[in-house]
Amino acid sequence: MSSRAVVFDIGNVLIEWQPERFFDARIGRQARERLFAEVDLHHYNDLIDRGHDFRATIYDAAEAHADWRDEIRLWHDCWAEIAGPEIPHSLRLLRALRGKGVPCYALSNFGIGTFEVGVAKWPFLRDFDRSFISGHMGVAKPDPSIYAALEAEVPEGPDGLLFTDDRAENIAAAEARGWRTHHFETPEGFAARLVAEGLLEPEEAR
Structure with missing residues (x-):
């Protein structure tokens, strides 16, 4: 799938x-x-x-x-x-996905107060279909319950989710639940994965 x-x-x-x-x-x-x-x-x-x-x-x-x-x-x-600056290529990928109607969710270890500061500085942090922010949830990655909470709130099953994170332990926890994953190292690498998944065309992923 x-x-x-x-x-x-x-x-x-x-x-x-x-x-x-x-x-x-x-x-x-x-x-x-x-x-x-x-x-x-x-x-x-x-x-x-x-x-x-x-x-x-x-x-x-x-x-x-x-x-x-x-x-x-x-x-x-x-x-x-x-914090910061923003990673421009990653932001372009987010916007390209949303422009094609691909559901995009945030799953991030972020405090309540720090997320407020972040959104004020980077308004694009509001540009998700749903945001799952650990400070509001009282649990953080890689605790399995934060992944379960996302699964309970979105229509896609675990094997329909492509999750990218820079920390190997967070990726491993998602893989254990059947999520598709990409260990983020560079935006170029993530762009190539999005193309391979058929979510973006090469020109859209640049």
Whole structure:
């Protein structure tokens, strides 16, 4: 069976997500390496992705690590600079699919507060037939229940979904449920997969 709908991850698929790059530019690489070694900022981000309050989570972490208080607060105060930029070719693929009437869904680990900031900066994040955002759902990939929740809300069966994500563990969880998958590494590679699936013509995937 061929794919009938496309499920997009967002971070590192439609917008870049490389927080280390922001901190390297702001405080220098050596200081950033010390900060990330002493404070697990990605852990706090995971809490936000599971529905914890954005500001409170980061500011509480800052108070718990007073030596890095100002730097940690940047994760909240400058989040719109930390995330991005958009990945232009991926955005063109999303728009081409929607232009052909292919159902497109988002399945992303994203906090409630961070998604609000993201949508304000990138309005195209609203351009999905349905969005499944972990912060609102209280569960994050690769937990099987987040995939089950999407399946329960869309008309396509698992084998009719083509899911792309940059993280291998998220892809593996989808494959275990019978989803068709593409491990995202470059937009060009994803474009070729969309053509191979018959969802786009080569000229549409450029």
